[in-house]
Amino acid sequence: xxxxxxxxxxxxxxxxxxLDVRTITLGxxxxxxxxxxLDRLNRKIxxxxxxxxxxxxxxxxxxEADYGIPIVNQxxxxxxxxxxxxxxxxxxxxxxxxxxxxxxxxxxxGASFIGGYSALVSKGMTEADELLIRSIxxxxxxxxxxCSSVNVGSTRTGINMDAVRLMGETIxxxxxxxxxxxxxxxxxxVVFCNAPDDNPFMAGAFHGVTEADAVINVGVSxxxxxxxxxxxxxxxxxxxxxxxxxxxAFKITRVGQLxxxxxxxxxGIPFGIIDLSLAPTxxxxxxxxxxxxxxxxxxxGAPGTTAALALLNDQVKKGGVMASSYVGGLSGAxxxxxxDQGMIDAVEAGALSIEKLEAMTCVCxxxxxxxxxxxxxxxxxxxxxxxxxxxxxxxxxxxxxxxVIPVAGKKVGDTVEFGGxxxxxxxxxxxxxxxxxxxxRGGRIPAPIHSFKN
Amino acid sequence: xxxxxxxxxxxxxxxxxxxxCTYLADNNVNIEDISQTILQGxxxxxxxTDTSRSDKSTGELAAELDMLGKxxxxxxxxxxxxxxxxxxxx
Numbered sequence: 001x002x003x004x005x006x007x008x009x010x011x012x013x014x015x016x017x018x019l020d021v022r023t024i025t026l027g028x029x030x031x032x033x034x035x036x037x038l039d040r041l042n043r044k045i046x047x048x049x050x051x052x053x054x055x056x057x058x059x060x061x062x063x064e065a066d067y068g069i070p071i072v073n074q075x076x077x078x079x080x081x082x083x084x085x086x087x088x089x090x091x092x093x094x095x096x097x098x099x100x101x102x103x104x105x106x107x108x109x110g111a112s113f114i115g116g117y118s119a120l121v122s123k124g125m126t127e128a129d130e131l132l133i134r135s136i137x138x139x140x141x142x143x144x145x146x147c148s149s150v151n152v153g154s155t156r157t158g159i160n161m162d163a164v165r166l167m168g169e170t171i172x173x174x175x176x177x178x179x180x181x182x183x184x185x186x187x188x189x190v191v192f193c194n195a196p197d198d199n200p201f202m203a204g205a206f207h208g209v210t211e212a213d214a215v216i217n218v219g220v221s222x223x224x225x226x227x228x229x230x231x232x233x234x235x236x237x238x239x240x241x242x243x244x245x246x247x248x249a250f251k252i253t254r255v256g257q258l259x260x261x262x263x264x265x266x267x268g269i270p271f272g273i274i275d276l277s278l279a280p281t282x283x284x285x286x287x288x289x290x291x292x293x294x295x296x297x298x299x300x301g302a303p304g305t306t307a308a309l310a311l312l313n314d315q316v317k318k319g320g321v322m323a324s325s326y327v328g329g330l331s332g333a334x335x336x337x338x339x340d341q342g343m344i345d346a347v348e349a350g351a352l353s354i355e356k357l358e359a360m361t362c363v364c365x366x367x368x369x370x371x372x373x374x375x376x377x378x379x380x381x382x383x384x385x386x387x388x389x390x391x392x393x394x395x396x397x398x399x400x401x402x403x404v405i406p407v408a409g410k411k412v413g414d415t416v417e418f419g420g421x422x423x424x425x426x427x428x429x430x431x432x433x434x435x436x437x438x439x440x441r442g443g444r445i446p447a448p449i450h451s452f453k454n
Numbered sequence: 455x456x457x458x459x460x461x462x463x464x465x466x467x468x469x470x471x472x473x474x475c476t477y478l479a480d481n482n483v484n485i486e487d488i489s490q491t492i493l494q495g496x497x498x499x500x501x502x503t504d505t506s507r508s509d510k511s512t513g514e515l516a517a518e519l520d521m522l523g524k525x526x527x528x529x530x531x532x533x534x535x536x537x538x539x540x541x542x543x544x
Contacts, residue, residue, distance in 0.1 A: 004500040006542040007461055011531060065513030068533035081513045254540040383466060 018225035018286040020070040021259045021370035022279050022299030025200035027207035027215040028052045030079040033211040038088040050104035053104035055108035059266045077107050077205035078116035092135035115149040115205035123157040136170050140185035141177035147203035153193035153390040157395045159445040167191045168383030173355035179408040186405040191386050193400050196447040198273050199329040215272035216264045220256035223278045223286045230294040242315045247408030249319030257324045275329030276320035280340035282423035287331050289342025298381050310363035332365025347426045371424035372416050375408040384435035457535040458505045464528030466497035482508045
């Protein structure tokens with residue numbers, strides 16, 4: 001029988017350490033909505049989403065009330081729209097109408113975000129893929145909760161450098177198109193290498209073609225819980241440190257597993273995966289950087305940061321895998337700058353640079369995330385940043401991504417405010433040296449050799 | 455039958471248990487076990503209850519108990535036992 005100390009521990013995690021379930025994401029396949037007529041296609045997409053996701057938000061609220069655990073977001077991911085719209089869309093503007101439909105449908109059911117305005121172009125781009133990518137700036141400017149992602153590389157295919165070049169330009173244009181709104185469009189746009197099909201986290205969620213008609217994926221959170229647990233083992237050796245992280249990750253993930261099973265049962269939709277990522281928020285005490293500091297760094301970005309993050313990421317996985325039979329998505333520690341108060345502080349103190357963040361992405365999930373850069377950063381330099389991250393992902397057989405915001409009119413040292421979960425970000429320095437000639441080459445970087453690992 | 459765990463946390467004052475128990479009796483909730491302790495200077499009480507004969511859902515009970523708690527200056531949570539079982543038992 002459960003005892004009072006265990007009950008108190010759980011409730012303290014929720015109340016004092018910000019334990020929550022970050023998202024229940026309902027993946028919906030739109031493949032059978034495909035139509036050559038654009039109006040019909042839009043109608044089918046709207047109907048499919050509003051039917052399948054009708055009870056999503058209500059069910060999440062019920063689970064939240066029954067278990068006393070906050071479920072922060074209810075989101076939807078759909079089949080990459082470049083595939084769904086290929087038969088009907090002949091111009092970028094045609095794709096924009098689908099973005100508007102997604103926005104309308106997701107708002108109708110009360111979802112906080114909808115992801116899947118995406119193209120998978122790791123080897124080559126179809127005409128539709130390219131049209132979709134070219135439509136991204138307008139699509140993100142005229143919608144509020146649509147998220148977009150483009151997969152430009154993978155370990156098996158190499159990196160599509162034409163797409164990398166196009167994405168550098170697209171990010172600049174998206175910033176311009178949403179400049180009245182802190183260039184927020186770029187916060188809803190991710191460029192991936194090795195994008196997973198079942199990621200529940202935004203902005204990179206889409207419902208992969210390997211998935212069933214509908215599926216429930218759950219993203220847990222809890223950096224605050226790990227931090228609070230580590231406070232109790234200050235000064236002890238790595239074995240104790242690792243054991244503490246592992247046990248805490250187990251507990252966090254079990255709550256996610258419970259919520260996922262319940263959501264699946266109540267909605268009558270199969271359970272897909274739990275994503276183990278430690279996802280920070282700008283709230284005090286909900287920070288991955290603070291965990292790194294608790295491990296023993298003066299600030300995130302200090303020498304030792306990469307090792308501390310590698311350890312953290314690995315232990316979270318080891319604890320989490322034991323807690324759930326199906327783990328997937330990104331599953332690692334997120335290190336977004338604007339969404340993590342400790343990261344923001346580290347940048348403002350001069351302890352953390354883009355180069356150090358890049359090193360950190362070699363050992364944790366995702367990549368250069370929510371980083372504000374000067375508005376006049378050349379598109380080719382953004383492409384260079386994307387290529388670097390994609391190369392890390394490609395060679396290390398892991399997911400990496402870039403979500404940078406070239407904030408129009410801002411320079412290094414300025415701050416940009418996004419609000420809500422997206423937080424605020426200090427504008428960071430990008431190397432002023434050019435990679436223009438490399439990006440202009442065009443073509444592909446071949447897939448890496450899968451032997452002779454060193 | 456699945457149990458519902460009710461926890462009360464706050465500064466100890468006269469009548470906390472009486473008020474909570476009266477509410478539970480009025481709503482046909484049976485208390486099967488009560489334990490209490492002082493942790494970090496705060497009063498903690500946990501009740502294991504059976505809500506199967508109550509007309510109200512766990513969510514409704516939780517919302518009303520939350521209001522009751524606010525009126526007497528303590529925090530009251532009402533949660534399905536599964537969340538604790540999942541977290542603390544393999």
